[in-house]
Amino acid sequence: MVFSTSSAFENPALFRRAILDLPITYSEGPVYKGAHFYIQLTGICDVACSHCMYSSDQSQRHSGPMRLDDADVELALRYVAESSPNKISISGGGEPFLELKHLLRIVEAAQCQYIELITAANWARSQDSAKSILLKISDAARSNPRSPEVMIRASIDLFHLTAPNPVPLQAYVNLTHAWIEHGDSLQLGFRGLLLEGDRSVDLLADALGGILEPQDSWNKVIRLSNDVILPVTLNVLRFSGKGEQYRSEMAHRTMALRQYFAAFEEAPNRLLLGRAINDAIKRTYYSVGGISITLDFDGSLYIFTATAPDRRCNIRTHTFRESVDWFYRDPITRVLMAEGPYWLCEVVRDIDNSLADRAIQANDVCSMVDTLLSDEVGRAFATAVALKTLLSRGEVTGFEQVRLVAAINELPMAALKESAIEAFKKKT
Numbered sequence: 374m375v376f377s378t379s380s381a382f383e384n385p386a387l388f389r390r391a392i393l394d395l396p397i398t399y400s401e402g403p404v405y406k407g408a409h410f411y412i413q414l415t416g417i418c419d420v421a422c423s424h425c426m427y428s429s430d431q432s433q434r435h436s437g438p439m440r441l442d443d444a445d446v447e448l449a450l451r452y453v454a455e456s457s458p459n460k461i462s463i464s465g466g467g468e469p470f471l472e473l474k475h476l477l478r479i480v481e482a483a484q485c486q487y488i489e490l491i492t493a494a495n496w497a498r499s500q501d502s503a504k505s506i507l508l509k510i511s512d513a514a515r516s517n518p519r520s521p522e523v524m525i526r527a528s529i530d531l532f533h534l535t536a537p538n539p540v541p542l543q544a545y546v547n548l549t550h551a552w553i554e555h556g557d558s559l560q561l562g563f564r565g566l567l568l569e570g571d572r573s574v575d576l577l578a579d580a581l582g583g584i585l586e587p588q589d590s591w592n593k594v595i596r597l598s599n600d601v602i603l604p605v606t607l608n609v610l611r612f613s614g615k616g617e618q619y620r621s622e623m624a625h626r627t628m629a630l631r632q633y634f635a636a637f638e639e640a641p642n643r644l645l646l647g648r649a650i651n652d653a654i655k656r657t658y659y660s661v662g663g664i665s666i667t668l669d670f671d672g673s674l675y676i677f678t679a680t681a682p683d684r685r686c687n688i689r690t691h692t693f694r695e696s697v698d699w700f701y702r703d704p705i706t707r708v709l710m711a712e713g714p715y716w717l718c719e720v721v722r723d724i725d726n727s728l729a730d731r732a733i734q735a736n737d738v739c740s741m742v743d744t745l746l747s748d749e750v751g752r753a754f755a756t757a758v759a760l761k762t763l764l765s766r767g768e769v770t771g772f773e774q775v776r777l778v779a780a781i782n783e784l785p786m787a788a789l790k791e792s793a794i795e796a797f798k799k800k801t
C-alpha cells in the first residue's frame with residue numbers, strides 16, 4: 374500500500390490499518406504482567422442515577438450482551454491466573470451485586486491477594502439482607518486458598534440518594550452495622566463526590582453517630598466511638614454518559630480532572646494509569662510494572678486509558694498473552710503507556726481543538742481516550758504521530774526496508790498535521 378501526504382487521510386481507516394500491520398518490531402517487548410484488573414459483571418443497574426457516567430439503568434441500552442455469563446466468568450478467572458494482577462476491582466457501570474453468584478465465584482476462586490467490590494449498596498435495604506450478603510462474601514473469601522483481602526466500597530452521594538430508585542441512607546447504616554457485627558475479615562469504605570453542597574457523607578456520619586474527619590484533599594474518615602474507622606474517598610463529578618447533562622450547571626462545583634490527578638502524575642502532564650493500581654481508598658495510585666486491564670460486561674477487554682476504541686479485544690477470543698500482543702501492536706498504546714492520556718489530548722488538539730476540549734470537559738479519565746479517538750481521521754493521525762514518536766526515540770527496529778515507515782519518518786509533522794486538518798474540513 375502506498376500513501377502520500379495528501380492521500381494518507383483520504384481513507385484514514387486504511388492508513389491506520391497499514392501502520393498497525395507493518396512488519397516492524399519494537400525494542401521494548403509487551404508487558405505480560407497484570408496490575409489492576411477491573412471486571413464489570415453487568416451493564417444493568419437498578420439505581421439508575423441521573424449522573425451515571427456509564428448511563429446504567431434497567432434498560433438494555435447495549436446491542437450486545439449486558440452481562441458476563443458463567444463461561445465468561447471462568448475465562449476471567451483464567452485470565453487472572455495468567456496475568457497475576459495485584460488487585461481486582463469488581464465494579465460498575467452496572468451494579469455488580471445484581472450478579473451476586475458471579476461476584477461470589479470470583480471472590481472464592483480468583484488467584485489474587487486483593488479484591489475490591491464497588492457497589493451502590495441498595496442490597497442492604499434491610500438489616501437481614503445486609504447480614505446475609507456479607508456472610509456469603511466472607512464465606513467465599515474464606516474458601517479462597519489465597520485468603521484475599523476483600524474490601525467493599527459503597528458509593529454515597531446526592532445522586533445515589535435521590536436516584537429514580539434511590540439508595541436510602543439507612544442502607545449504608547445497615548451495611549455498616551452488619552459489617553461491624555458480621556464483617557469477619559472484610560474491609561469497608563465509602564466513595565463520595567468532591568461536589569460543593571453535597572452533604573451525603575456528613576449525613577452518613579451523623580446517622581452512624583460518628584465524626585467526619587478530613588485527611589487530605591480527596592480523603593476523609595468517619596470515626597465511630599468503638600474505634601472503628603471508615604475511610605471515605607472522594608472523586609470528581611464526571612460529565613460523561615448521563616452526567617453530561619450536569620456540565621454547565623455543576624462544573625464550577627467540582628474539581629477539574631487535571632487538578633484532581635495532579636498528585637499522581639509521574640512528571641508534569643504524565644498520568645500513567647495504564648500501569649497503575651488504583652488504591653484510592655489507601656490514598657494512592659502506584660505502579661507495579663504491570664498493565665491495568667478492564668473487562669467490560671460484553672466480554673471486551675482494553676488497557677485502561679491506553680487502548681483505542683477500535684483496538685479492543687475479547688475475553689472469549691483472546692488469552693491474556695494474545696490480548697497484550699494485540700494491544701502492543703498499536704503505536705498509540707505504546708506511547709500512551711509511556712506518556713499517559715494528556716499526550717493524546719495535545720496530539721488531537723493539533724487537528725481538532727473542540728474534540729480535545731470535549732474530552733477534558735467530560736472530567737472523566739475513563740472515557741478520555743475513547744472520546745479523543747472517536748473520529749477515524751484523528752485515530753489515523755494519532756497513529757502516525759505515535760509511530761513518529763517511537764521512531765524518534767529509537768524504539769522501532771527493522772524498519773529501514775519498509776517504505777511506509779521511511780515515508781512517515783521523513784514526513785515533517787507540519788505536513789502531516791495539515792493533511793489531517795484538510796481531511797477533517799472535507800468531512801464537515
Ligand code: SF4
Nearest residue numbers: 418422425465467493
Ligand atoms: S452511578 Fe453506580 S449506582 Fe448509579 S446508576 Fe451508575 S452504576 Fe448504578
